[in-house]
Amino acid sequence: MQAQIAINTFVKETGGYVAAQLEACTRCGMCAEACHFYLATGNPEYAPVWKIELLKRAYEQRFTLAGRAKLALGIDKPISDEDVAHFSKIVYEACTMCNKCSMVCPMGIQLGPLIHEVRTGFSEAGVVPADLMAVVNKQVEEGSPLGVTDDVYADRMEWVADEWEVELPIDVKGADTLVVFSSIEVMKFPENIAAIARILNAAGEKWTLSTTGREVVNFGFYEGSPERTRMFLQRVFDAVKELGVKKVVVTECGHAYDALRWTSYNIMEVPAGIEITHIVGLIGEYIRAGKIKLKAGAYNNGTLTFHDACKIQRRGGHVKEPREILNILAPQSFKEMTPNKEESICCGGGGGVIAIKEADPIRYAAFELKIDQMRNVGAKTVVMSCSNCRLQFTDCVQHFNLDVKVAGLCQMVAEALEE
Ligand code: SF4
Ligand code: SF4
Incomplete structure (x- = not known):
């Protein structure tokens, strides 16, 4: 029943754009290396391409000759309620919709939006995690x-x-x-x-x-x-x-x-x-425009780094402004993590993941990538412009007992305003 509702939604959503994206996939697996959940755990089910598997199967079984033949011959199975429940955990608990995978796909497949389509099917089917x-x-x-x-x-x-x-x-x-x-x-x-x-x-x-x-x-x-x-x-x-x-x-x-x-x-x-x-x-x-002025060098005490938020920097393009601000506030102590800007690694708490208790182990595992990045630059302070990231960093700094201060960019700006 749930599977049928999800399939119907997938099929409804599978217009030409989605079909073309699904057909273009060569199964090269490059997107896996972009996903922090896959990198942190090595679990192949966390590879971005696997997260759209049910969308792909629904499309093939309904619209392609090969898919219908495989189903008739028993080579492929119809999507079951168990499949839907299993994949629900994967796409809600192990995906922050960060969209980094889309950036590396050689075929230009927009994996983030496709995973969002999968969530839409699961929302219709009522298989969203209870938390x-x-x-x-x-x-x-x-x-x-x-x-x-x-x-x-x-x-x-x-x-x-x-x-x-x-x-x-x-x-x-x-x-x-x-x-x-x-x-x-x-x-x-x-x-x-x-x-x-x-x-x-x-x-x-x-x-x-x-x-x-x-x-x-x-x-x-x-x-x-x-x-x-x-x-x-x-x-x-x-x-x-x-x-x-x-x-x-x-x-x-x-x-x-x-x-x-x-x-x-x-x-x-x-x-x-x-x-x-x-x-x-x-x-x-x-x-x-000279509407506000900041005290130059106000934060030149202890190494400070910036975490790029997936939706504000990668998606939103506000990559330059935080750097312009930090180069005024902390020209000597600001150091970039690697990778950064559009290629930054997600904090692991976005996309609703931080609200799901059962996702805590992989959320913390994914954050260890950020810990390595911060350690590599010797950061004493990590700055960001997203309060959801800040919630994740604050929780993880406590969980891992890290000696790192978590700071909001706007707050630093306000404290450094020239009167
Ligand atoms: S990188 Fe693109 S083409 Fe390769 S498996 Fe992932 S989605 Fe498919
Ligand atoms: S959107 Fe981000 S979290 Fe989701 S599969 Fe792609 S890289 Fe992983």
């Missing part, structure tokens, strides 16, 4: 995966404004820019909210928060459900219309940036003429 689904449901019911209800949001914002003595404009109609935080920042890294507010205020931005469009994290996107992805995006776009802003700034959340900046345009109507950008891109613009 992840519980968080999705919380976002549906409460408007936030971390319980940031209307009251909690109002209390937190009031507290942040008092604690850091910063102005936080809320629901200002006619503002130019809507800033949307993730609940990870609201609940775990509130100092980020104060930091970003200080930067925006220093630059003279006419900005606002929204009490209704307040959550940028999108657990429907992690789940692979177009319906729930749309539902969560709609809340932000409704706030855009209500407040009449021209620009939306996503703060330190990578997957949210992907969902809002690109996926939205493919699955729903986005308010016309709206600009969607990431806070790191905006800070880069402020610095280049």
